[in-house]
Amino acid sequence: MKNREIAKLFEKMADMLEFKGENVFKINAYRKAARVIGDLSQDIDKLNREGTLRDIPGVGEGIAKKIKEYLETGQISKYEGVRKGVPDDLLAMMTIPGMGPKTVALVHKTLGISSIAELEEAVEKGRLRDLPGMGVKKEENILRGIALLRQSGERIALGVAIPILDEIVAEFKRRAKVQKILPAGSLRRMKETIGDIDILVTGHDGRKIIKAFTELPQVQEILAAGDTKGSIIVPGGLQIDLRVVPRASYGAALQYFTGSKAHNIHLREIAKTKGMKISEYGIFRGDRKIGGRKEEEIYTELGLAWIPPEMREDRGEIALAAQGKLPRLVEEKDIRGDLHVHSNWSDGSATIEQIALAARKRGYQYVAICDHSQSLKFAGGLSERRLLEQMEEIRRLNEKFSGIVVLAGTEVDIKTDGSLDYPDKLLEKLDVVVASIHSGFKQPEEKITARLLSALDNPHVDIIAHPTGRLISSRPPYLVSLEEVFAKAAETGTALEINAYYDRLDLNDTHCKRAAEMGAKLSIGTDAHHTDQLWMMRLGVAVARRGWLEKADLLNTWSVQRFRRFLSGH
């Protein structure tokens, strides 16, 4: 899929045109096209061949032509032309907080500055302060911006941010008198990575509330502490902002700070056509406020159904909300079992018994033990004999326990030649067979796709685990034709996993949406190696919700009886 490649190209195009002082609406048009293409669940190459590029919202005649040109020749002549006049170093300067295109253009034109290092030197010599619109304070801000850019961390994984937030909210509630408290921003939307966290509260004494916030034991650094906004850094470099808002505009503020930006812009455009206006203070008709205490009011006044935060990415959810056709998203309480857990028989650390008890405590009906297979020596993969022993142990435990069914499973390795790491005769004996790739990540796309297709064709394989192999913090996905994988999964009735482990989330939101659209079934497994990782089911459910999945799309919302029927029929 070249979607991301093309999205990045248009994003850079927008940056370059911005520097050149082009019309801002044209720049925004490129930005919008870049975002929509990057979010697209279908292969853009396929859309081009079908001649439906212009059905993509934000893609008109000009951009469609450029996409076509890129897909056919590997480059876009206009892009190459613009690029000659705008070195990458100049674009890098625009990433300094406080430095926008205008300021970069100014220092470049008047002082010939074309890199961050040169800029820093010029500021230190006081060469900027005499330029029009500049001053000593601006110079100081630029230096601060450069320092900020250098120390600013990467976005962190959702599964890392959530425990930090939970701990802070719990401690904060003990110390401050607040009425309502909710996180907003990308964390409320459960995006797979988080830049910073915004928390919204209502309460009486703003200053006191902010004071309590900045005195939390987790605080490493205080960035701001006013009457309505406090900003701290906690260990790990994560920034957390707390905003105190009046009750009367709590809903509007929550809606506003939850975003996404694209979703909010789209809502405001609709408001405008209806003679209304939305801000973080409320929704207005003329000067009259017609709502804002509750978040729902913003949507209902616009004639829309309330949209779950996970869907607010401007990927078509607003049109569905207008027609009253939003999906009924799956919820965590719908989940009946975890279909991917490792025990201490391979590289996990809990006994099967501990896992069974923990799963029962979570209210599950079943849990699948899926330890690694024999060739994965470094992960303690089970020999055929050990796997048979484990099946015997699971049988014994099932006799002992009530209220939870332990399923005998495996995470069988799909070897580099596409064969499975256990013979069919053994796989046949298991309740659940999960298959996945752990080696040969660098193989060409056709090879890896073929490996997955042959695993999908094996009648004993029930689920393909982490289908793209990516690790959020450290490893890009291997090259694979997901369209072929999804089509084959739909054909064979094999499920595709949403791996809920915090560093995987694989399939991701747009992938699982596409897979479901193509008729494939999905399942969520935590890949937990510890009983205290079972909570990550919440992350998997979030991915499913961001992929618009309903209860019926996921195997592990089924009762144990129905799930067993699926397994035996498969």
Added chain:
DNA sequence: GCCGTTTTCGGCCCGACTGTTTTCAGTCG
């Protein structure tokens, strides 16, 4: 550059903050 139950031309989200101004430009979220 995109888009159309107000428009095929003339629009294109909204408000706050900062630092520089003497009424506003630039930047941010």
